[in-house]
Amino acid sequence: MASSDDRAGAARRPRIVLVPSAGMGHLAPFSRLAVALSTVHACDVSLVVFLPTVSSAESAHLDSLFAALPSMSRLDLRLPPLDAPEFAGADPFYAHYEASRRSTPLLLPPLLAGADALIADISLASVAIPMANELHLPCYVLFTSSATMFSLYAYFPAHLEAATGGGGDADVPGVGRIPRSSFPQALRDPGNLFTQQFVSNGRSLTRADGILVNTFDALEPEAVAALRRGDVSSRPGFFPPVFTVGLLSPVSFPAARARAPADYTAWLDAQPERSVVYVSFGSRKALAREQLDELARGLEASGCRFLWVVKGAVVDRDDGAGLGELLGEGFLERVQGRAMVTKAWVEQGEVLKHPAVGMFVSHCGWNSLTEALASGVPVLAWPRFADQRVNAGVVARGGAGVWVERWSWEGEEGVVKGDEVAEMVKSVTRRLGRRQRASGRMRPGPSPAAGRGTGA
Numbered sequence: 001m002a003s004s005d006d007r008a009g010a011a012r013r014p015r016i017v018l019v020p021s022a023g024m025g026h027l028a029p030f031s032r033l034a035v036a037l038s039t040v041h042a043c044d045v046s047l048v049v050f051l052p053t054v055s056s057a058e059s060a061h062l063d064s065l066f067a068a069l070p071s072m073s074r075l076d077l078r079l080p081p082l083d084a085p086e087f088a089g090a091d092p093f094y095a096h097y098e099a100s101r102r103s104t105p106l107l108l109p110p111l112l113a114g115a116d117a118l119i120a121d122i123s124l125a126s127v128a129i130p131m132a133n134e135l136h137l138p139c140y141v142l143f144t145s146s147a148t149m150f151s152l153y154a155y156f157p158a159h160l161e162a163a164t165g166g167g168g169d170a171d172v173p174g175v176g177r178i179p180r181s182s183f184p185q186a187l188r189d190p191g192n193l194f195t196q197q198f199v200s201n202g203r204s205l206t207r208a209d210g211i212l213v214n215t216f217d218a219l220e221p222e223a224v225a226a227l228r229r230g231d232v233s234s235r236p237g238f239f240p241p242v243f244t245v246g247l248l249s250p251v252s253f254p255a256a257r258a259r260a261p262a263d264y265t266a267w268l269d270a271q272p273e274r275s276v277v278y279v280s281f282g283s284r285k286a287l288a289r290e291q292l293d294e295l296a297r298g299l300e301a302s303g304c305r306f307l308w309v310v311k312g313a314v315v316d317r318d319d320g321a322g323l324g325e326l327l328g329e330g331f332l333e334r335v336q337g338r339a340m341v342t343k344a345w346v347e348q349g350e351v352l353k354h355p356a357v358g359m360f361v362s363h364c365g366w367n368s369l370t371e372a373l374a375s376g377v378p379v380l381a382w383p384r385f386a387d388q389r390v391n392a393g394v395v396a397r398g399g400a401g402v403w404v405e406r407w408s409w410e411g412e413e414g415v416v417k418g419d420e421v422a423e424m425v426k427s428v429t430r431r432l433g434r435r436q437r438a439s440g441r442m443r444p445g446p447s448p449a450a451g452r453g454t455g456a
Helices: 004-011 024-040 056-068 092-107 122-134 147-162 193-207 221-229 254-259 263-269 289-302 323-327 348-353 366-375 388-397 418-439
Strands: 015-019 044-051 073-078 117-121 139-143 170-172 176-178 210-213 242-244 276-280 305-309 339-342 357-362 379-381 401-403
Touching: 015 024, 024 044, 024 056, 024 117, 024 139, 024 366, 044 056, 044 092, 073 092, 092 122, 092 193, 117 122, 122 139, 122 193, 139 147, 147 170, 147 193, 147 210, 147 221, 147 388, 210 221, 221 242, 263 305, 263 339, 263 348, 276 289, 276 348, 289 305, 289 323, 289 418, 323 339, 348 357, 348 366, 357 366, 357 418, 366 388, 379 388, 379 418, 388 401, 401 418
Parallel strands: 015 044, 015 117, 044 073, 117 139, 139 210, 210 242, 276 305, 276 357, 305 339, 357 379, 379 401
Antiparallel strands: 170 176
């Protein structure tokens, strides 16, 4: 007969501490992982929250997450003011990363007593891994973007060491060439704060106990295989175990739905099946005014029904302009009836699952792409920033969308004209219609269940 000590040990749930970083692109996958670990894998989960958050969207999401998952512990870490001279003019999210990196080794250890493992965001890898090693605590890194982008992340320090004249395209072993034009813009400046973080984190990865990537094997077979072989490592042949844990399932919180306006759902319900083009460029960046004007002109000229989520500023707390001011006089009146335009937060996973949605014009943030894949909605890729060109390549090669590679992104000269936007939207819509009629499939795209890799 088992002793009381044996029964207590058997009943103990492992305690996992999750440490995300700033931005919904990082926070949302950590939330999904937290839900999976807590509800599916019976773990006690603690989530670290760095305060203040950069955006109000993050604050609202965290409030909803903890309300929906009361068993999860919240570990608040208050950051010092981001007023150091070195942060002057820096991207607010990169400055937040750096403040979090500096605070983690000082403030987090006392909160880790009794933890069985730590899962840290990639942006904190170079400080979280050595801290966990000193505490003899297993440390895993969650990479919230594609395996192809992670291969560049891991290989980039070696690429810089081998490069001359400032570096060029990266020939990532086992993956192939990633052109310099697809690198995150900040990586073209060795002195940029993000570049320094990127290189430091990349060099630290060999000391992690494992890497979790939000993808599945069938979507990126070459990149996943190269990672598992250790081809991309700064120590050739040595790399921690790599687990593909995607697609991490989106989670929907009742509290969030109660705050969000319901009118877009009612509007979608009134539209024909697969007739709506959903347009969103994510929560991280805003289009330049001239490009915003041309996008509006293109959507209007396309003649398509569309749901457009407009973002007017990098940080949503600073976004005070009205839709009329952003989109020009008369635009909303001219598209009334066949379009809905909003600045409010929408539950994107629910939008993409709606039968009225037939295409997604996306910036190619990885969360957005995985939600589109899970819903079977094809993508017209228009990357704007950071990892998005690499991700657009993954989607195009995988047959889940179309990428117009000549379209400019942030920091490049040139504006994509409205006429070209209109023609591409119409062309892709026609092409998808022919494909769907030929295949008899109602919603093209891979099944998330069929696409799951190993892991959570």
